[in-house]
Amino acid sequence: MRRYLLSRAWQSALTLVLATVVVFVGVRALPGDPALALAGEDRSPAALAAIREKYGLDESWLVQFGKYVSSAVRGDLGTSIRTGQPVSEMLATALPVTVELSLIAIVVATLLGVGAGVVAAVRRGRPEEWVANVFALLGLSVPHFWLGLVAILYLSVATGLFPASGFVPLSEDVLDNLHHVILPSLILGTGLAAVIMRQTRSSMLDALSTDFVRTARAKGLRPRTIVTRHALRNSLIVVVTIVGLQLGGLISGAVVTEQIFGLPGFGKMTIDAVFQRDYPVIQAVVLVTATAYIAINFAVDLLYSVIDPRVRVAGEAS
Template sequence: MPTLIARRLAQLVPTVLLLSVIIFSLQHLLPGDPALVLAGENPDEATLAAIRAQYHLDQPLIVQYLYWLKGVATGDLGESMRHNRPVLDLILLKLPVTLQLAVMGIGIALVVGITAGIISALRQNSAVDYATNIASLAGISVPNFWLGILLILFFSVHLGWLPASGFVSPSEDLGMNLATTIMPAFVLGIGIAGVIMRHTRGAMLQALSSDYVRTARAKGLNERSVVLKHAMRNALTPIITLGALEFGALLSGAVLTEQIFTIPGFGKLIVDAVFTRDYPVVQGVVLVTSLFYIILNLLADIGYILVNPRLRG
């Protein structure tokens, strides 16, 4: 395992460099001049020149990239043009909010999806199997914004059990924190649960029909041991990859859900930055999100080995 981790870490450097080039280049393909946005209405040339000089916008793209890359290497992601604050401070302020939603969402997805997938595989072609497949298809098909609005109408407006919007930090009030995040986390997790359920069902059906499961049953092992120790352990390998990728998607793709529930997370930060041409914030958020994907893939590789010891060789 140490050799695998070292090899994967060695691949991070060229991968991150390539990502940084793509992120920086694509960002500057967006239309509009950030200097005009910052200067306000009817700016004079002197003001525009000062803004461009301050943010190195008057330099060639390669020079701007090298300035940005030097800052990134030292932990400086630049300064927000809109907020006049370090980008890293804004990310550290917003990231815990989205991270909590993502963790809760993927937790709901894994518990519901894996459990339903195993039950569906064990009850193949039964009423339970058909019901779980229909439920998973519904979870995948229902748009997040529509489900979120329905939950607000039912649990907040009709029953009055949960707040309709807003966010309370867990350090202030843990109960209110859970009350404000459970609905958006459910909205984020239920669609992924449908995907995980279908993958788990397929992997379990393949595992249950394999020779090693038939051998385990022939030896007289009880069904619980056969399912949990032999079949499920091998079936979890593709679920690890799927879970890692979906968790990364939750970190970067919770924009609509955060907007519906007025959650001040990563989604609102990136949307505001794009509309205001706040290049440093957009670059910083996309870079951090990309790094999360890379780290999650590394953790998925480690998870393969932990679940399936045969891969250690």
């Protein structure tokens, strides 16, 4: 087990280093000059030179990268070119919004997706499976932005059940916070629930047709025990993989949902930074996203070894 963990930790660290290099080079390869965006109407050579000197844009990429890495190691992600605010403070304000939104969405999607997938597999060929497949198809086909607008129109404007926009921090009022977050979380989780449902159904069908399940039935075990303790557990590898990958995607991809519901999260900050060529913010956003993906994948690898000991044994042998 120890060797398995060290191997995964080394791979994660190497991936993070490579991601840092790619992010730094990719951001500076974007078209446009941030000095021009900051100069406004005064685009004289002297003003542009002063801006580049102030933010270190006149230095070579290698020097800029060295300063960026040394500062990032100390927890200093720089200062926003657009607002003059420390990037770490901007992240501390925006990231909790997106993380909360993503976590609630992933919990809702997992409960709905796994439950519907198990029902569709156990009740194969019956009305329950058809209903689950129809809802999964709708979840995969209907765009989030359209579903969000419809939800605002009917659940916020028409009935007033949920607020149409805005956000209340969790530290200020828990109930009011959930009141603002639950609707966008449901919208964000619908598509993911459909993906989880389809994958769970497929894995469950494979597990239910295996020899050990037939043996369990021959022994006279209760159907519920066979489904939950044997078939479902052996299907969790695929489910954990999908949930882990989608959680990382939700953290970085909740842009549209945040824009529709007016949430001050990661998405709005990212869009503003890209349009303004705000290098420090863009680098921080992508670096945090890459770190989240790597951390989630590492956690998924650990869950693999807990769910299926064969994975752990194979990792130690390699």
